[in-house]
Each structure stands twice: as structure tokens, then as C-alpha cells.
Amino acid sequence: MDFYVITLFPEMFESPFRGGMIGRAIEQRILAIHPHPLRPYGLGRYKQVDDAPYGGGSGMVMRPEPIAAAIDAVCAGHPALWKVLLTPQGEIFNQALAREFAAKTEGILLIAGRYEGIDERVRSMVDQEISIGDYVLSGGELAAMVVIEATGRLLAGVLGNPDSLKEESFAERTLEYPQYTRPEEFRGMRVPEILLSGDHAKIRAWREAEARRRTARRRPDLLERRKF
Numbered sequence: 001m002d003f004y005v006i007t008l009f010p011e012m013f014e015s016p017f018r019g020g021m022i023g024r025a026i027e028q029r030i031l032a033i034h035p036h037p038l039r040p041y042g043l044g045r046y047k048q049v050d051d052a053p054y055g056g057g058s059g060m061v062m063r064p065e066p067i068a069a070a071i072d073a074v075c076a077g078h079p080a081l082w083k084v085l086l087t088p089q090g091e092i093f094n095q096a097l098a099r100e101f102a103a104k105t106e107g108i109l110l111i112a113g114r115y116e117g118i119d120e121r122v123r124s125m126v127d128q129e130i131s132i133g134d135y136v137l138s139g140g141e142l143a144a145m146v147v148i149e150a151t152g153r154l155l156a157g158v159l160g161n162p163d164s165l166k167e168e169s170f171a172e173r174t175l176e177y178p179q180y181t182r183p184e185e186f187r188g189m190r191v192p193e194i195l196l197s198g199d200h201a202k203i204r205a206w207r208e209a210e211a212r213r214r215t216a217r218r219r220p221d222l223l224e225r226r227k228f
């Protein structure tokens with residue numbers, strides 16, 4: 001699957017994906033990331049990509065023409081890309097959206113805007129607007145990387161053990177149950193006896209109960225959402 005990214009900072013996309021699961025998927029050609037610099041589409045001698053807001057106010061706003069030209073250039077070779085604008089005003093990204101993105105076999109074009117603002121007319125040029133949460137980043141680059149990581153690991157062959165994906169889809173609706181590994185006792189804290197019992201039915205029941213209890217305490221909103 002191909003991820004194209006229109007960005008003022010294409011070099012940001014190099015090292016984060018070099019190692020780990022996504023790095024391996026890139027080597028195996030399951031996934032490719034194509035950063036596409038926005039700067040060359042800027043206007044005039046200084047390749048300007050932003051300007052002062054009409055109506056006044058502080059900060060700069062990204063002009064629509066460079067972004068439109070970059071989108072047109074990328075899409076000329078790949079007309080079926082799903083075009084996503086990263087913006088704090090977008091729909092909040094979650095695991096369900098990651099799954100939808102992983103099914104977009106024609107590839108995805110991510111457009112990283114800057115926080116201060118993008119000309120409103122850019123919105124008409126994309127298929128979807130996505131935010132990764134209610135906090136402010138100075139640019140959409142890190143958000144684009146989050147989308148690539150969460151989507152990429154769902155592609156067939158990326159994860160070593162596909163069973164862990166099945167467990168995760170349960171974990172989307174509840175938090176994880178508590179996990180332990182060796183040693184049996186660490187600084188006076190013992191592993192719950194039931195996990196050493198070898199009784200797999202009891203262990204499963206204990207884990208489900210713990211997951212539910214933890215979710216009710218920490219993320220009651222997840223349990224609410226299950227009703228819909």
C-alpha cells in the first residue's frame with residue numbers, strides 16, 4: 001500500500017520508519033511512504049506557501065494554489081488515491097478509521113497542513129479531514145505518521161502474529177487486562193496466583209473481568225460507545 005504525503009518537511013518522514021515493524025514492511029514492499037515536498041509549488045522567487053489572513057488577525061494561512069498544484073501532481077499518476085487533510089478540525093482518528101484506511105488498496109494521500117490555518121477552499125479538494133486528538137500540533141506531519149503507523153500495521157503480513165490483531169479488536173472496546181511475565185515476585189509484588197494455575201478457562205474469565213473493571217474505572221466512555 002502506498003502512502004503519499006504532501007509536506008513542507010519531507011525529511012521528517014525518514015528516520016521514524018527506518019526500524020521496527022513498519023521499517024520491515026517497507027523492506028518487504030508491503031508498504032511504501034512517498035513524501036512529496038510542498039515548497040517547490042510555492043509562489044514567486046521565495047516559493048511562498050502562506051500569506052496573511054483576509055479580515056486580519058495573527059498568524060499566517062496556507063494559500064490554496066501550492067497545495068492544489070501538489071495534489072494535482074501526485075494524483076496525475078495515481079488518480080484513485082484517497083485524499084486526507086490532517087487538521088485539528090477533522091474527524092478524530094481511531095482504530096475503526098485505521099481499519100477503513102487499511103482497506104484503501106489504491107493508496108492514501110496525506111496532506112500535512114500547519115496549525116495556524118489553511119485556506120478554507122482546500123477542504124473541497126480532499127475526501128476526508130482527520131485529527132489525531134484534541135491538542136495542538138504545529139503541523140500535520142506527526143499526525144500523518146500516526147495514521148501511517150496505525151494503518152500500516154493492519155496490512156496483511158506486517159504483524160508477525162495475526163492472532164494479536166484479533167485480540168486487539170476486542171481490546172478496542174475494553175482496555176487491556178493486566179499482563180505479567182517473569183519473575184513471579186518483583187519487589188514484593190506477586191503475580192496473581194490464578195495466572196500460575198494453568199486453568200485456562202479461569203484465566204480467561206479473570207482477564208475479561210479485569211479488563212471490564214479497568215475500563216469502567218478509567219474509560220467509561222468506551223463502554224458507553226458499545227451500546228451504539
Ligand code: 6GU
Nearest residue numbers: 086087131132133137143
Ligand atoms: Cl491532524 N494537525 C495539527 N496541526 N494538530 C493536531 C492534529 C492535526 N491532530 C491533533 N492535533
